[in-house]
Amino acid sequence: MELETIQWYPGHMVKARKMIKENLKLVDIAVELLDARIPISSRNPEINSIVGDKPRIIVLNKADLADQAQTEKWKEFFQKEEGLRCIPVDSQSGKGISNLLHAAQEEGAGVLQKLAAKGRRPRPIRLMMLGIPNVGKSLLINRLAGRGSVRTGDRPGVTRGKQWIRVGKELELLDTPGILWPKFEDPEVGFRLAVTGAIKDEIINVEQVTVKLIQLLTKIAPEKLRTRYKLETLDEDAYETLRKIGLKRGCLISGGNVDTLKTAAIVLNEFREGKIGLFTLDRR
Ligand SMILES: Nc1nc2c(ncn2[C@@H]2O[C@H](COP(=O)(O)OP(=O)(O)OP(=O)(O)O)[C@@H](O)[C@H]2O)c(=O)[nH]1
Ligand SMILES: [Mg+2]
Structure with missing residues (x-):
């Protein structure tokens, strides 16, 4: 049985991509969530043009479902090859959340310094969550906030608009809808996204x-x-x-x-x- 080509790039994702680009100006750090089971297949090939030179942290989410030794290797890859902080996280149990908070504080310290140098008052560091549908952006936000602030669900396409969440005095988090890209060049990518749950079951x-x-x-x-x-x-x-x-x-x-x-x-x-x-x- 040959697998039919899988493609999913509906209008709401086109709109969400535009919203993300517009709102990036307002944030200090982009948090790029990848699925730890498929760190490359879950990576938007357009990510660099979307994020530009905004500071970025990579989260390998759903690490509880991945092969732990592989997750370590991928973490090293993103740190060494791309010079990015990379944090494995299990948003279900909260494992890795404190490491992420720490990384965000380190990355945010520079922002606060710049504000101070201009004589401006400190303000919360703003993080935008980015990633494919169903990767766990909203659950990660709820974990960071310590409460159920945004809607989550075990199917792709739950979050539709943007939503700001304030965490204490130090953080502001922006939840965004999951987005994919116009074409999966490699059919294997479509398959991996489908088996891990990033693509609506109705269309596969x-x-x-x-x-x-x-x-x-x-x-x-x-x-x-x-x-x-x-x-x-x-x-x-x-x-x-x-x-x-x-x-x-x-x-x-x-x-x-x-x-x-x-x-x-x-x-x-x-x-x-x-x-x-x-x-x-x-x-x-
Ligand atoms: N096992 C496990 N499940 C997770 C983890 N993070 C999220 N989930 C589950 O994955 C599903 C999707 O989580 P959401 O936070 O709604 O995903 P999202 O990225 O916001 O999805 P969209 O809003 O559709 O783009 C939910 O059923 C979560 O409980 C994780 O680290 N481990
Ligand atoms: Mg969501």
């Missing part, structure tokens, strides 16, 4: 994407796949494996056939939740 073929995921897992982590679904062996044909998983899970339609679409949705969700294992798909 869930069954195809999951079959490709099973193909991949059969290659890179057969034991994990076998264990999770209590399969004795794995088939060469990933679709057949999907069918067997459906049988194990009792996903049947009338006539005793396997409901492969429902089974695919289950496998895809379990992968996204880390239940099959912790994977970094972009390898360093």
Whole structure:
């Protein structure tokens, strides 16, 4: 089964990109959130032209779902190759949040110094959260704020407008809608964005994407796949494996056939939740 080309760049993202560019003038630091499972595929190729020379911090979010050794390697990559601060974060548990606060304070100190030199009063450091849909921008803001200030959700496209959140006297955070870019040059990027949940399920073929995921897992982590679904062996044909998983899970339609679409949705969700294992798909 060939995977159909995946593309998602609706009008609201075009609008959001414009809003982001306009509001960058107002902030001190751009926080670029990448998905720790796919640090390269989740990176907007237009990011440099969007952010320009604004100070930037990279957050590798959802680090709890990624391969820890790989996350360390990616952190080193962004620090060494790009000279950027890079902080792995798990916004669900709050792990890494204090490191991010520390980095923001260090980066912000220069801004405050400049204000003081001009005889101006200190003001909160302003951070803008940037990233693909569903990467965790809003949850990260709630973690930094220590309260549920903005809406989050386990699907892409939850945040639609901009929203400022004040944290104490020191920080102001700007939440932005997740954006993608007009074309994924490499179809593999579309696949990785889809399996990790950055692309709306309504516009992908869930069954195809999951079959490709099973193909991949059969290659890179057969034991994990076998264990999770209590399969004795794995088939060469990933679709057949999907069918067997459906049988194990009792996903049947009338006539005793396997409901492969429902089974695919289950496998895809379990992968996204880390239940099959912790994977970094972009390898360093
Ligand atoms: N396991 C895990 N889940 C996370 C993490 N950060 C966010 N999530 C979950 O990912 C989903 C998306 O989080 P949001 O904060 O709404 O994502 P967003 O980037 O604001 O998404 P949009 O507003 O759609 O652009 C939610 O279900 C969060 O609970 C994390 O570090 N680890
Ligand atoms: Mg959001």
